[in-house]
Amino acid sequence: xxxxxxxxxxxxxxxxxxxxxxxxxxxxxxxxxxxxxxxxxxxxxxxxxxxxxxxxxxxxxxxxxxxxxxxxxxxxxxxxxxxxxxxxxxxxxxxxxxxxxxxxxxxxxxxxxxxxxxxxxxxxxxxxxxxxxxxxxxxxxxxxxxxxxxxxxxxxxxxxxxxxxxxxxxxxxxxxxxxxxxxxxxxxx
Amino acid sequence: xxxxxxxxxxxxxxxxxxxxxxxxxxxxxxxxxxxxxxxxxxxxxxxxxxxxxxxxxxxxxxxxxxxxxxxxxxxxxxxxxxxxxxxxxxxxxxxxxxxxxxxxxxxxxxxxxxxxxxxxxxxxxxxxxxxxxxxxxxxxxxxxxxxxxxxxxxxxxxxxxxxxxxxxxxxxxxxxxxxxxxxxxxxxxxxxxxxxxxxxxxxxxxxxxxxxxxxxxxxxxxxxxxxxxxxxxxxxxxxxxxxxxxxxxxxxxxxxxxxxxxxxxxxxxxxxxxxxxxxxxxxxxxxxxxxxxxxxxxxxxxx
Numbered sequence: 185x186x187x188x189x190x191x192x193x194x195x196x197x198x199x200x201x202x203x204x205x206x207x208x209x210x211x212x213x214x215x216x217x218x219x220x221x222x223x224x225x226x227x228x229x230x231x232x233x234x235x236x237x238x239x240x241x242x243x244x245x246x247x248x249x250x251x252x253x254x255x256x257x258x259x260x261x262x263x264x265x266x267x268x269x270x271x272x273x274x275x276x277x278x279x280x281x282x283x284x285x286x287x288x289x290x291x292x293x294x295x296x297x298x299x300x301x302x303x304x305x306x307x308x309x310x311x312x313x314x315x316x317x318x319x320x321x322x323x324x325x326x327x328x329x330x331x332x333x334x335x336x337x338x339x340x341x342x343x344x345x346x347x348x349x350x351x352x353x354x355x356x357x358x359x360x361x362x363x364x365x366x367x368x369x370x371x372x373x
Numbered sequence: 374x375x376x377x378x379x380x381x382x383x384x385x386x387x388x389x390x391x392x393x394x395x396x397x398x399x400x401x402x403x404x405x406x407x408x409x410x411x412x413x414x415x416x417x418x419x420x421x422x423x424x425x426x427x428x429x430x431x432x433x434x435x436x437x438x439x440x441x442x443x444x445x446x447x448x449x450x451x452x453x454x455x456x457x458x459x460x461x462x463x464x465x466x467x468x469x470x471x472x473x474x475x476x477x478x479x480x481x482x483x484x485x486x487x488x489x490x491x492x493x494x495x496x497x498x499x500x501x502x503x504x505x506x507x508x509x510x511x512x513x514x515x516x517x518x519x520x521x522x523x524x525x526x527x528x529x530x531x532x533x534x535x536x537x538x539x540x541x542x543x544x545x546x547x548x549x550x551x552x553x554x555x556x557x558x559x560x561x562x563x564x565x566x567x568x569x570x571x572x573x574x575x576x577x578x579x580x581x582x583x584x585x586x587x588x589x590x591x592x593x594x595x596x597x598x599x600x601x602x603x604x605x606x607x608x609x610x611x612x613x614x615x616x617x618x619x620x621x622x623x624x625x626x627x628x629x630x631x632x633x634x635x636x637x638x639x640x641x642x643x644x645x646x647x648x649x650x651x652x653x654x655x656x657x658x659x660x661x662x663x664x665x666x667x668x669x670x671x672x673x674x675x676x
Contacts, residue, residue: 213462242461
């Protein structure tokens, strides 16, 4: 892959740093009138998810990372791997628990997820920003309660637990924001 | 009319304001070359080089050498307000072509010049006051580091985050400068413009040494994350000047950079006699950005 110099660093560029694919989040060029130029670069290590601040000498370069984001539909979990499929080519990809991480609780069958491939292997699985899931268990609420009174915990079909308003009942389908893990609304509203 | 054109109209008014400020004080505007036969030896400045009839010519990174030559020939108090060029990366605060205001005041100490700068910028920016602090005090206050006592290990230890190069190979001076940019600079001059004075002697550039043997008569002005101006009690000793040119080229050699033939005309001018003076260079585009609250230098330049 091509090399990228600090002058070309910009948010979203994927490069290899310390033998790990990284996503550049921010790049600040520092050049005092007297003194050497350097770049303060904020990066996310794609495999560990760790965000860190790294200082480069201006003009230094690093190799690009062979990283590709692809939209794949979630099929099932066989106990060890999570299987995804490209709905156009029917090609299947298996991601391990490390790539899926905490996002396992947001994987809904037949829903498109973003799979980040590094050298062809999945390293990060990102669910859609919103998913709809059925409530499998929650305490019955009292009649007449409205939203915004603190709510109650509800367990969803995937095992995720979110706080929901008191009026939402077991068996209902709700919309959840996967980035914050918060209840958004009843489904279809 | 685009926002940029409105900004450029504001800029024009600031340029008039600056010229009126100096006219009122009897400081003459000097016409000096942008394109000259010599470049700058400073290891961290890069000239644009161009070909003129088979000879190399250099776009000037600042009018400093020419103005000092003019001073040594008796021109008197002077300023340059015009373009300077630096062959370096662009950012929201850096442009390879920019406007510089540089002026020299005969018989003034750095303190007196800082007062004059404060008068100019408080007037342009419409603010009440400026602050000032020594380089060592700023390090102590914002990074809790005594720069005269701290060991290399301590300096390396407080360097935030990771480095993509070997920090232990940096010179003490470079290490300190990077730490200043990262730890100190973002914290100073947030409310009012702040002068930082008495830089360590190894960051003196073209400034006179102070009597303490540790610091130099160099100061910088910072405001809201901008490095706005850099000034000196000017070095007038020709031998010391020649020695610093040599030092610069030694650094260039170690850094694998191209050597630059020192401008002997400057050394000659100091031999003829540069009057005791203080001088300062100020980034005009940045001053305009601060006056108009702009965050990208691109918005105050026409291109």
